[in-house]
Amino acid sequence: MANNPALSAVICTHNRHKSVSATINSVLAQDIDRQDFEIIVVDNSTDAGQARQFGGQYDGIENFRYVHEPVPGLSNARNVGAHLALAPIVAYLDDDAVAPPQWLRELSLGYQKFGDRAAIVGGPVEPVWVTPRPNWLTSDLEGFFSIVDHGGEIRELLPHEWLAGCNYSIRRDWLFAAGGFSTELGRKGALSLLSNEETLVSESVRARGGKVVYVPAASVKHYIDPSRTSADWLKRRMAWQAVSDVLSRPQESLRRAEIASYRFRRYSRLGRAIFFANLLRRRENITSIDLDRIYHAILILLCRGS
Incomplete structure (x- = not known):
């Protein structure tokens, strides 16, 4: 492991070994020096043996850790990833999303541009419809599918503007100061659709004087499961x-x-x-x-x- 990576890319997954492979490969293909970032996969799958078997294929990859976390919940998995991280900045990517090669580089530029008060940096989320987009799904409903587009300018977001957790990075010290992601919120298994965990962290950061920054070039593609189009x-x-x-x-x-x-x-x-x-x-x-x-x-x- 590198002693001082600049960023830790954390991928949280739950019973999605098929789709998370593409997510992992997209982060392995980042265009910054391999010593400058690490990858941590926190596998929350219900079958621990299957999770360890799947993670074994990544043994020996530089700056890569695959861990099984038995306690369920997306917020808990994200907190585990943050505690394991060696870098001062943690970049979260969901297991149904893929990042372009410049993703981590562009997130880093956001922190550099806005200085130490830049606590959270994220970018657009572009939907990939596995099945045809429903004709009744109007633009005012897109937020429920984690679709994010705040325009083409790198800037600090306004208080009412938000970032999706599938493309969300944060300085670890700011995250810990906010108390981490609330384990009372966030997805837990297949039935619960709890949310708001990232929103509460962002609100805490802003209350402490931190900035939430939007970087249009740090986009990711988010695959919309057919079950969500009903x-x-x-x-x-x-x-x-x-x-x-x-x-x-x-x-x-x-x-x-x-x-x-x-x-x-x-x-x-x-x-x-x-x-x-x-x-x-x-x-x-x-x-x-x-x-x-x-x-x-x-x-x-x-x-x-x-």
């Missing part, structure tokens, strides 16, 4: 977003639930029941208005109980 998945995703917001911002969620309750009281009980019955049966043509109502209904249930 209206049912998107409805689940929105319901879990409400749960994530309640867990991460309980006071704000209470205020939102009060507003939602007022809005829903304007409809009769029968009208609400008919709307949600039709929405749950619908398998296509989901809209942002539909998702907004699902979100607020879940907030009401969680925060008010009625």
Whole structure:
């Protein structure tokens, strides 16, 4: 292992050995000197033996570590990767994404350009549709698929602008100062769609005076699993977003639930029941208005109980 790599590329994976191979190969093909970065794969797969067997094919590769982490959860896996990292900067890449050869180099340039206050640097996420993109998926719904495009200028992001965790790097000292990624949030297995873990870290960094920087040349391609292109998945995703917001911002969620309750009281009980019955049966043509109502209904249930 190199004694002082500049960056640690951390790939967290869970039961995706087929797709993570392409992710790993894309990082092995980075165009910076091999001594300047390391690769850490944190395998959260349920079958430890299979994980170790898969990781064995990378034995002997310079500055490469493959570890099996038995405790489930994406946030935990990311924290494990950060603690194992030797570099001051950790760059996270999901197991269904691939990076171009200049990815790490461009992330490094972002830190250099904005100096020590640059705590987080990330870039665009371009979707790769394994199956055809749904015709009902409008641009205002793209965020639920981790699609990120903040334009062609390298700049500090505004408070309301965000980076996706599948293309997200951070200085380790800033991450540890923020308490790491919350293990109460983030994906855990195949059923949970909890999120907000990167958002909370970014908010903590900004509160301490750090900058979140966007580098358009540090893009990655993100493969969209066919299971995510259904209206049912998107409805689940929105319901879990409400749960994530309640867990991460309980006071704000209470205020939102009060507003939602007022809005829903304007409809009769029968009208609400008919709307949600039709929405749950619908398998296509989901809209942002539909998702907004699902979100607020879940907030009401969680925060008010009625």
